Amino acid sequence: MTRDVAENRRVWLLKRNCALSPRQSLISMGLLAALTLAIAMPFAIAGAWAVFACAIGEIAAMCGCFLRYARHAVDYDCVALTEQRLEVVQCDGAQLRRYDWNPLWVAVDLDAAHARDPTIRIRHGSETALVGRHVTLARRRHVAEELNAALAASAGDFGDTDFAPSVRQRQPEPLAAHR
Missing domain, CATH: 1.20.5 (Single alpha-helices involved in coiled-coils or other helix-helix interfaces)
Known part of the structure; x- marks a missing residue:
């Protein structure tokens, strides 16, 4: 994870470790x-x-x-979190997908549909982005935990109001269940 202090921006870049240029x-x-x-x-x-x-x-x-x-070889997933938005960018070959969501309404977990090799599932309403297929399972778990902690910290700025549910309430299952 990198952090841009000027923007209070956290970035997770998930890409392959290419052995050959x-x-x-x-x-x-x-x-x-x-x-x-x-x-x-x-x-x-x-x-x-x-x-x-x-x-x-x-x-x-x-x-x-x-x-x-x-x-x-250069496929990647990039997740960037600021106070106002969570941006997910996925590059797969010639395709580029971009999601721009309100971080207060995002849920993050490991996709249970692929129990042996789960990807990180980021949901916002009916939209879902599966990220992290280019990195190891241990790295995916670590990023999911960091992202959940960062979302919880950003949601904590709003207190316990009805319009900003906590990340823990939005998370459907604990990450420890996938270990």
């Missing part, structure tokens, strides 16, 4: 393709063109896998 991915793909062609060429020269055709098919499949990896 796009340039490194391209270089490694090129080296693998060159190795495959280096092995297939002697067979093609000897007259076994089927081996060369299979090598070309392997390179095409490898290119498809690398393109899929590159498309989703």
Whole structure:
């Protein structure tokens, strides 16, 4: 979590830990393709063109896998909390989804529908955002607890009025049930 003191803004960035940069991915793909062609060429020269055709098919499949990896390598979820709003931004490939909600009416828990690997479920009325699929379960639990604590602290500024229910009342189940 990062905190912008000037705006009193808290930000949770949930993204993959990419082991290879796009340039490194391209270089490694090129080296693998060159190795495959280096092995297939002697067979093609000897007259076994089927081996060369299979090598070309392997390179095409490898290119498809690398393109899929590159498309989703920079996917992320970002949750930002200020006094007036909770903003959730999700980047998935070429899609960008943005939710902008009143933090007083947001509920946060771990999605029980996926008991083995639950994501963080953020609800506001009938809208739901499932975040955290790019990070480990331990990190998801930690972020959900931090986010609930931050929402409770921001809701506490309004006291026990009827128009601002506490986060604990809005949370359907405790996070400890998923451990």
